[in-house]
Amino acid sequence: MTVSGPVTHLTLAEMRELLGKRAFSAKELTQAHLEAMESQRALNAFTCETADKALAMAEAADARLAKGEARPLDGLPVAIKDLYCTEGVETTAGSNILKGFVPTYESSVTAKLWQAGAVMTGKLNMDEFAMGSANMNSAFGPVANPWQRKGDNRDLVPGGSSGGAAAAVAARMAPASLGTDTGGSIRQPASFCGIVGMKPSYGRCSRWGIVAFASSLDQAGPFTRTVRDSAIVLGVMAGFDPKDSTSVDLPVPDYEAALHKNVKGLTVGVAKEYRMPGVAGEVERLWKRGMTWLEEQGAHIREISLPHSQHALPTYYILAPAEASSNLARYDGVRFGARAAAEDLTGLYEATRGQGFGAEVKRRILIGTYVLSAGYYDAYYNKARRIRSLIARDFARAFEQVDVILTPTAPTAAFAQGEKMDDPVAMYLNDIFTVPASLAGLPAMSVPAGLTDRGLPLGLQIIGKAFDEETVFRVGHALETAAHFTHRPQRISG
Amino acid sequence: MTVDKETVRHIARLARIRIDEAEEEILAKDLGGILQWIDVLQAVDTEGVAPMTSAVATELKLREDAVDDGNAQEAVLKNAPDRMALFYSVPKVVE
Numbered sequence: 280m281t282v283s284g285p286v287t288h289l290t291l292a293e294m295r296e297l298l299g300k301r302a303f304s305a306k307e308l309t310q311a312h313l314e315a316m317e318s319q320r321a322l323n324a325f326t327c328e329t330a331d332k333a334l335a336m337a338e339a340a341d342a343r344l345a346k347g348e349a350r351p352l353d354g355l356p357v358a359i360k361d362l363y364c365t366e367g368v369e370t371t372a373g374s375n376i377l378k379g380f381v382p383t384y385e386s387s388v389t390a391k392l393w394q395a396g397a398v399m400t401g402k403l404n405m406d407e408f409a410m411g412s413a414n415m416n417s418a419f420g421p422v423a424n425p426w427q428r429k430g431d432n433r434d435l436v437p438g439g440s441s442g443g444a445a446a447a448v449a450a451r452m453a454p455a456s457l458g459t460d461t462g463g464s465i466r467q468p469a470s471f472c473g474i475v476g477m478k479p480s481y482g483r484c485s486r487w488g489i490v491a492f493a494s495s496l497d498q499a500g501p502f503t504r505t506v507r508d509s510a511i512v513l514g515v516m517a518g519f520d521p522k523d524s525t526s527v528d529l530p531v532p533d534y535e536a537a538l539h540k541n542v543k544g545l546t547v548g549v550a551k552e553y554r555m556p557g558v559a560g561e562v563e564r565l566w567k568r569g570m571t572w573l574e575e576q577g578a579h580i581r582e583i584s585l586p587h588s589q590h591a592l593p594t595y596y597i598l599a600p601a602e603a604s605s606n607l608a609r610y611d612g613v614r615f616g617a618r619a620a621a622e623d624l625t626g627l628y629e630a631t632r633g634q635g636f637g638a639e640v641k642r643r644i645l646i647g648t649y650v651l652s653a654g655y656y657d658a659y660y661n662k663a664r665r666i667r668s669l670i671a672r673d674f675a676r677a678f679e680q681v682d683v684i685l686t687p688t689a690p691t692a693a694f695a696q697g698e699k700m701d702d703p704v705a706m707y708l709n710d711i712f713t714v715p716a717s718l719a720g721l722p723a724m725s726v727p728a729g730l731t732d733r734g735l736p737l738g739l740q741i742i743g744k745a746f747d748e749e750t751v752f753r754v755g756h757a758l759e760t761a762a763h764f765t766h767r768p769q770r771i772s773g
Numbered sequence: 774m775t776v777d778k779e780t781v782r783h784i785a786r787l788a789r790i791r792i793d794e795a796e797e798e799i800l801a802k803d804l805g806g807i808l809q810w811i812d813v814l815q816a817v818d819t820e821g822v823a824p825m826t827s828a829v830a831t832e833l834k835l836r837e838d839a840v841d842d843g844n845a846q847e848a849v850l851k852n853a854p855d856r857m858a859l860f861y862s863v864p865k866v867v868e
Contacts, residue, residue: 383848481828495828524833593811604788611789613861615852623864625789633791641790642803645781648788649804659811664824666817671825703803704810720828745829 285773287315291355291454291508298344298354305344305354309337309398312356315452315772316401322423322450322770324443326361327369328401336398343396351515353396358453360444361402362409363389363499364488368399372490373407373417373440376635377616386488387520388457388499395515400453404443407637408607409464409492412709414442415700416639424472424693425450425768429734435693438468438709441502445472448502451772455503455512459489461496462595463689463713466725466740469502470688473727473736473766475755476502477509480746481720482527484513485520493602494525496595496717506726506755510534513748529746537749542757543577545750548681550585553712558690562737565729566687569739572761573685573754583677583684587669591715594670596707597650597663598718603640604647610635642703671719674742683754684742686712688725692735716742726755727764736766774809776801 282289282297286308289297298305313330333356340354364370364382371377385393393399406416413436414422422442424435426449437446441458445468448456458465460478469476477500484499491497501512514535519528549570554563570580612618612631619630636644650659677684690711699705716723722745725738739758743751778797781804785792792800846859855862 380852383845383851482831521834521836525827525829525831527829527831528834587817590814590817593814596807597811597814608789612854613863616854618854621864624866627864628789629786629791632789636790638799641792641796642800642807644788644790645784645800645804646807648784649808652784652787658815661824662814662817662819663811664826665819665822666814667825668822669817669819671828702806704806718828 285451286311287451287773289454290505291503291511292505294355294454299349301344305337305340305398306334308354309333309356309400312400312453318772319450319452319770322425322446323420324404324422324446324450324452325358325401326371326373326404326419326443329368329399332368333398333400336393340396340398350396352392355397355455356400356453357392357397358400358403358444358447358456359389360405360441360456360458362405362459362490363457364490365389365399365402368402370402370490371418372409373405373419374635374637374640375418375617376610376631378418379617380615384488387485387522388489388516391515403447403456406440406442407640408490408603409440409459409461410603410639410643411439412463412467412706413699414439415696416637418637421696422446423696425770426473426693426735427769433695436471436696438471438693440464441468444502445469445474445476448472448474448504449768450770455501455508458500458502460498460500460717461493461599462717463710465500465502466713466723466738467689467709469725470736470738471693473764473768474502474504475506475509475724475726476500477513477724478722479513479517479748480722482525483517483722483746483748485523485526487520487522491606493599494606495602496599506752506759507535507538509724510538510752527746532749534748534752537752538756540753541576542573542754545578545683545754546581546681547573547578547754548581548583548677548684550583550588550684550686552585552588553686557708558687561731562687562690565737566685566739569685569728569758572758576757576761581681583681585673585677585715587666587673588715590666591670591718592707592711594663594666595710595714595718596646597659598667600643600647601651601660602647604644604651607640607644667718670715674719674721678744682750686740686742688712688738688740692731692737712740721745722748722751724751724755726758726762728758728762729764730766774805774812776805776808
């Protein structure tokens with residue numbers, strides 16, 4: 280292949296091939312992305328650009344490529360959600376309370392990327408501590424979605440919490456980025472921005488060095504523009520890490536190789552409970568089209584029942600805040616981050632946390648504190664953990680009959696900045712399709728599948744069996760091929 | 774479900790977060806709305822269902838009880854907002 284058009288518009292796989300042929304150097308590729316980042320600063324996708332580091336890493340990759348010692352991601356630019364600790368590069372989790380925090384260590388997953396030759400171009404904006412579905416809760420300000428509605432130039436949200444990570448890949452500022460997903464924070468922004476977002480099984484990637492939000496749910500995953508690129512990046516990220524006792528010691532399959540298999544003979548489940556009010560008509564229609572696309576390629580569609588999924592959101596909004604209230608206790612103004620002036624120790628804690636946390640984070644810590652407090656622990660926290668068992672059991676039963684489950688990713692397309700801000704519960708409903716798989720620890724991916732009447736992207740979600748990312752990639756690839764999503768956002772570099 | 778300002782103050786104190794009066798008002802309303810929304814779970818039958826403790830059934834691995842790193846005081850203290858010698862500093866807690 281040859282390069283026509285900007286190199287930033289190539290897929291990661293194409294860049295890899297052309298770097299291997301020395302059609303351009305890693306340094307040239309990195310430079311092109313740094314320029315793209317500069318030209319799209321108005322989107323506010325990055326909290327920090329690491330140009331010098333990127334160019335040095337690219338030079339090292341070029342040296343290896345020249346010697347024929349290329350590593351799997353050599354010379355490929357990747358940007359990182361600011362929730363991953365990066366050695367020597369400020370890591371804030373989108374919060375004032377961590378401004379100025381410069382880790383002295385590297386998260387396990389990002390370390391694997393750099394070991395594989397990837398080039399770090401910067402840190403990405405996000406909802407504070409990954410709490411949000413619109414990237415409106417960042418101490419660095421909101422991120423704008425590169426997509427706009429037809430005939431309306433208002434800024435739309437990119438989704439959240441990995442809003443910057445999704446916007447950067449959609450706007451061609453990076454071919455791939457790393458996000459994290461607790462209840463939908465990779466899949467929902469991928470749907471809003473018209474790209475591919477993969478949340479692997481809980482335990483597939485190490486969480487070591489990722490700022491913790493809800494430890495029983497948090498997972499790392501990639502954003503890319505194609506399913507193949509997603510398979511390439513996850514293959515590097517995945518694997519057991521002795522530093523994370525919840526990471527699972529299983530071999531990592533060759534995900535890219537899984538794309539060679541078609542979907543003939545697979546059974547795709549469609550949950551009747553996922554047809555619900557509040558879901559846009561065009562989302563429902565796209566979901567049906569997705570079923571048809573898979574049927575046309577030889578898969579069988581089968582109706583299944585996930586009766587407890589209707590309780591998933593309130594369950595999640597007990598468990599995630601409960602875990603967050605515990606995890607975020609470490610921000611005390613003593614060991615790292617911001618510190619407020621105070622007369623005594625309790626005052627120091629209270630003032631530091633009162634000033635350092637934003638409104639949504641305070642809300643969730645207080646909810647979490649409430650549901651864990653004496654007298655409520657059983658009624659709320661334990662009740663939610665029991666319902667979580669029922670939700671997981673529903674999936675286990677469904678997967679006795681089907682290979683994957685197909686759902687919409689989000690109930691609507693991207694909305695305007697400032698919408699849904701008055702009522703926290705209205706914002707939480709964004710995650711209605713993504714949260715159940717999170718609670719059950721299952722792999723799930725969003726693939727761009729179509730546009731709304733007003734020209735905004737919509738994704739479809741594929742949920743797989745635990746640790747069966749291969750089948751998720753396979754079905755995702757089939758959907759991608761049928762959908763042939765070649766639309767581009769209005770605000771795009773190059 | 775309604776949450777009064779006294780409850781908000783109490784939880785905020787437990788969570789060690791200082792909030793002002795304007796925030797108390799907003800939080801009382803927000804928390805009330807969220808708690809009312811999650812209250813539907815009380816109607817779900819969970820008789821005989823064990824609480825889920827982990828998304829993946831795993832056994833904790835044993836590792837050798839050996840020092841694999843250490844002597845990292847400077848790295849540990851590097852981000853401290855205030856320190857004295859090799860210690861974090863805090864306001865006086867013992868008279």
